[in-house]
Amino acid sequence: MEEIKRLREMMKSYTAADEDFDSDMNHGIKKPSLAKYHEGSKRIHLPKNFEKILQNNNFYQLLTERKSCRKYSYDTISLQELSYLLYATQGVKKVIKDQTATLRNVPSGGAIHPFETYIYANNVSGLEEGLYHYLPIEHELEQLIIADSFKKTISEAFLGQTFLTEAPVSFYWSILPYRCEWKYASKAHRVALMDLGCICQTLYLAAESIACGTCMVGAYDQEMADTLFGFDTTPGDNKDVEFLLGGAGVGLQ
Numbered sequence: 001m002e003e004i005k006r007l008r009e010m011m012k013s014y015t016a017a018d019e020d021f022d023s024d025m026n027h028g029i030k031k032p033s034l035a036k037y038h039e040g041s042k043r044i045h046l047p048k049n050f051e052k053i054l055q056n057n058n059f060y061q062l063l064t065e066r067k068s069c070r071k072y073s074y075d076t077i078s079l080q081e082l083s084y085l086l087y088a089t090q091g092v093k094k095v096i097k098d099q100t101a102t103l104r105n106v107p108s109g110g111a112i113h114p115f116e117t118y119i120y121a122n123n124v125s126g127l128e129e130g131l132y133h134y135l136p137i138e139h140e141l142e143q144l145i146i147a148d149s150f151k152k153t154i155s156e157a158f159l160g161q162t163f164l165t166e167a168p169v170s171f172y173w174s175i176l177p178y179r180c181e182w183k184y185a186s187k188a189h190r191v192a193l194m195d196l197g198c199i200c201q202t203l204y205l206a207a208e209s210i211a212c213g214t215c216m217v218g219a220y221d222q223e224m225a226d227t228l229f230g231f232d233t234t235p236g237d238n239k240d241v242e243f244l245l246g247g248a249g250v251g252l253q
């Protein structure tokens with residue numbers, strides 16, 4: 001019960017102005033980097049001409065036809081379609097001067113954008129099967145080296161929800177909580193969860209607009225998934241800590 005009380009309090013709104021937080025930002029500590037990079041990884045350019053792939057521009061229809069889709073056709077997803085979904089959910093529209101913040105296609109409290117996007121390409125034309133990390137500023141993918149057992153283990157980590165890895169592509173979002181703690185201190189976590197809701201709904205609507213379907217997945221074994229992605233699972237206040245916060249399968253309906 002104490003735990004529930006504590007978590008309910010965490011969800012409640014805050015009233016402090018930005019400058020009232022006892023945060024690293026207000027102590028003059030340097031802002032953490034805007035995005036994560038895997039030095040030395042192979043980069044893949046993503047095409048950006050999306051007009052040709054858009055199949056439905058009717059917003060009302062997209063809203064009302066959106067549903068969770070857990071069965072996908074065996075058809076391949078094109079690199080352009082994947083590029084569009086990455087751009088819609090995390091793509092950068094503007095880098096604020098001196099790389100102090102990014103403005104993206106989704107909103108984020110304080111323009112912090114604490115999430116990183118990973119994708120598992122199962123059947124994407126032009127991509128070798130495997131795990132990739134999205135670079136939102138460059139709009140590129142980094143190809144990551146993974147164990148052969150990755151695909152099988154990710155299904156286990158997501159509690160047997162095999163539709164994720166059977167999908168032509170699956171998305172995984174991790175959070176680097178220090179990015180928002182730097183500004184919002186102990187009030188960062190509720191803001192970050194709201195941010196993920198924006199990303200998730202944008203994926204649903206963007207997928208629908210190119211005749212694809214998606215399903216958000218929030219049920220998974222945290223430790224197993226984090227270990228698989230190579231994240232440090234030690235609890236603590238480490239500023240570099242990163243952990244998984246959900247996934248989604250995507251494919252043609």
Ligand SMILES: Cc1cc2nc3c(=O)[nH]c(=O)nc-3n(C[C@H](O)[C@H](O)[C@H](O)COP(=O)(O)O)c2cc1C
Pocket residue numbers: 066067068069070161200215216217218219220
């Ligand atoms: C945050 C979140 C977590 C979810 N987690 C799962 C999940 O782990 N497995 C699953 O099959 N569906 C999951 N869903 C999909 C919901 O079950 C689905 O949205 C709900 O049943 C309503 O159906 P609809 O999306 O078709 O309207 C999740 C949805 C959200 C928004």
